[in-house]
Amino acid sequence: MTREEVFAKLEEVFADVFDEEVSLSDSTTAEDVDGWDSLAHLTLISTIEDEFDIEFKLGEINNFKNVGDLADAILKRVG
DSSP: OOHHHHHHHHHHHHHHHHTSOOOOOTTOOGGGSTTOOHHHHHHHHHHHHHHHTOOOOHHHHHHOOSHHHHHHHHHHHHO
């Protein structure tokens, strides 16, 4: 799976979770997305894990600084 494919899937997940299209970049953070609070974050991570059939460790999730870090972690697992 390419980085572009990961971002395309992530944009679909974000649209589902936040009920609107979200344009993502490597530097996108929770501050850039309306409604991305702690509860939405849990839903987002769970939905991403389901979509990509992966499971993140808590420490890993805590180290995500932006969507780029998230995409990198996904790519490590799905190649």
